[in-house]
Amino acid sequence: SAVISQKPSRDICQRGTSLTxxxxxxxxxxxMFWYRQQPGQSLTLxxxxxxxxxxxxxxxxxxxxxxxxxxxxxxxxxxxxxxSPEDSSIYLCSARQGPGAxxxxxxxxxxx
Amino acid sequence: xxxxxxxxxxxxMQEGKNYTIYCxxxxxxxxxxxxxxxxxxxxxxxxxxxxxxxVKQEGRLMASLDTKxxxxxxxxxxAVHDLSATYFCAVGFNYGGSQGNLIFGKGTKLSVKP
Numbered sequence: 001s002a003v004i005s006q007k008p009s010r011d012i013c014q015r016g017t018s019l020t021x022x023x024x025x026x027x028x029x030x031x032m033f034w035y036r037q038q039p040g041q042s043l044t045l046x047x048x049x050x051x052x053x054x055x056x057x058x059x060x061x062x063x064x065x066x067x068x069x070x071x072x073x074x075x076x077x078x079x080x081x082x083x084s085p086e087d088s089s090i091y092l093c094s095a096r097q098g099p100g101a102x103x104x105x106x107x108x109x110x111x112x
Numbered sequence: 113x114x115x116x117x118x119x120x121x122x123x124x125m126q127e128g129k130n131y132t133i134y135c136x137x138x139x140x141x142x143x144x145x146x147x148x149x150x151x152x153x154x155x156x157x158x159x160x161x162x163x164x165x166x167v168k169q170e171g172r173l174m175a176s177l178d179t180k181x182x183x184x185x186x187x188x189x190x191a192v193h194d195l196s197a198t199y200f201c202a203v204g205f206n207y208g209g210s211q212g213n214l215i216f217g218k219g220t221k222l223s224v225k226p
Contacts, residue, residue: 001157033213042200043155043216092154094214099143099162101204101214103155 002027002097006104013083013111020079021107023093028073031096034066037106038089046091049076083111114138116203118217125191125224133186133220135201143204144184145214146175148197155200158186191224198222 003026013019023032032049047055047068055068070076080087088111093104115138125131135144143162147155159168161177161184168175172195174187184201198221202214 031213042218043202043214045213045215048213099160100157101145101160101202102157103147106154108152 001100002029002095002102004093004095004102004104006093006107008107009105010108011110013109015084015111017083018079018081019083019109020077021091021093023076023078023104025074025095027097029095029097030073032070032076033094033096034068034076034078035092035094035103036089037092043092046078049078080109083109085111087111114203114205114215116201116215116217118201118220121218121220123220123222125188125222127192127224127226128190130190131188133188133199133201133222135184135186135203135217137182137184137203137215139182139205141179141182141203141205144177145202145204146173146184146186147200147202149200149219150197158199188222191222193224193226196222196224 005024007022034046035043036046037043045058046061047057049055049068049070051070067079090106090108092106117136119134145160146158149155159175164179166177172189177184198219200216200219202216
């Protein structure tokens with residue numbers, strides 16, 4: 001199974017600022033994904049991070065707010081831009097390897 | 113619309129009892145996942161079910177998949193306190209340009225009491 005390292009594990013940020021979350025996989029994977037989990041809720045897909053092309057965003061999420069990079073097959077970043085308190089959530093990266101789908105430890109973001 | 117419905121959403125059990133969590137999904141899928149999440153933690157993969165009739169067991173947990181009924185179950189046998197957590201089912205859909213992502217159920221918060 002793929003091992004995914006995500007950082008930071010948590011952060012408290014001022015509104016209006018941006019935070020970049022990094023996700024490193026211990027092996028090459030074709031597909032990486034970014035999810036958001038709001039407090040007490042389930043997971044919602046933000047976007048699919050494609051290597052060599054722009055990310056594919058789900059309805060309700062836009063590139064200007066959540067720019068994503070995927071420079072190679074083991075690494076991706078998600079930036080939460082111009083943050084507001086409504087962005088306070090856990091953000092998780094995920095990678096698919098074979099039939100398995102694995103998750104990083106998550107980044108708990110609090111915007112004040 | 114792609115939907116994954118999980119029930120119950122809350123489950124309080126006595127130790128030693130058995131119970132089943134249900135996961136229904138709205139359209140054809142080729143894989144179904146069960147995850148466990150402890151408070152403040154990420155998701156731990158429990159099972160991946162890939163075919164109709166698939167059954168997997170690990171300790172006191174057993175998962176099954178009926179693709180014709182679009183239903184998966186997670187059965188808990190003789191519950192113990194350590195099983196207290198939130199359990200999510202997730203279904204893999206391939207559609208549009210987003211192949212391989214998962215749609216999650218709302219989760220079942222399980223509390224096992226002595």
